[in-house]
Amino acid sequence: MASSTTFDISFRRLLCSVCSKFSLPPPKYGLTLGSGGQLCSFVDVAVPRCSRFMEVITCWGSPSTDSNETEEDAARVAVETLRKELDFEIRDANYNERRKVEDLYNCVSRKYEDLRNECDMLKKEHDVLKRFYNSLMDEKNRILADWNEVKTHLDSCWSRLNQSGTVPMEAEPSVFAEAHGPTSENRAAMNEPHVSTACSVPPKIMATLESSPETKEDPEAPPGYYRN
Incomplete structure (x- = not known):
């Protein structure tokens, strides 16, 4: 050709x-x-x-x-x-082709402007999210610092308790009995007669009371005892 x-x-x-x-x-x-x-x-x-x-x-x-x-x-x-x-x-032989190229260029230019505006908007959103992320990280670090401080105080208190030899208070028997039910020893104590220790009688007096005869009826008064 x-x-x-x-x-x-x-x-x-x-x-x-x-x-x-x-x-x-x-x-x-x-x-x-x-x-x-x-x-x-x-x-x-x-x-x-x-x-x-x-x-x-x-x-x-x-x-x-x-x-x-x-x-x-x-x-x-x-x-x-x-x-x-x-x-x-x-106008020449290349006029129509030139117009097509110009239209295509204008279309690409508009798309470029749209993408550029979108890119600028994404940059602004990125800056906002970055500042928010930094604030959250600062808050996280503050919470961790407070937690470490509380943990240090707890460890210090626990070490002081161990050094002083303090024994934890045991639970009351009544509370334990209510929670776990009566044991065999408790059942035996429940079957025995209850004696009050608050008003207990001395042994000598108790023996005298037990050896004394039963109380008799009061004797009748002699005649003329109730005269005026």
Whole structure:
């Protein structure tokens, strides 16, 4: 297959058409001798700034040994400058493809802006969560410090109790009996007669009471005992 053929556009004619379309003065070309003996062309185009004033813009072409090439390049730069200043488009064979690329670029740019905004929001949320996490860690460290202090005091109290030889108070027998029921010794004590120790009688008096005869009835009074 043969190589693709390229058709060049005359930018000098295009520049004249643009100036005529916007009622601008015709472009003025100039040619200078650059470094190395190469030619460098320039073109002056007028751009309206207000209703009465025009600004002259000088556009330079790339240096070349051919004057036509450098003038064409200067005209190309001038057309591009006027397109940005006057906001117009040049329809050519690549116009439709260019519009598609521009639309795709705009779509990608909008998506990029959305992603950037979302990224900024996530960064803000990350900062908030980071501060909250740091506050929770500080609270955790404070609680652990308090717990270690309480544990130290408990260990100190326990060591003092062990050094003083204090024996824990035993549970009362009645409480133990209620919790576990009567034992064999308790049952035997319950069957024995109950003797009160609070009002116990001395042994000698108890023996005298046991040996004395039973109490008899009171004797009758002699006759005339109750006379006045």
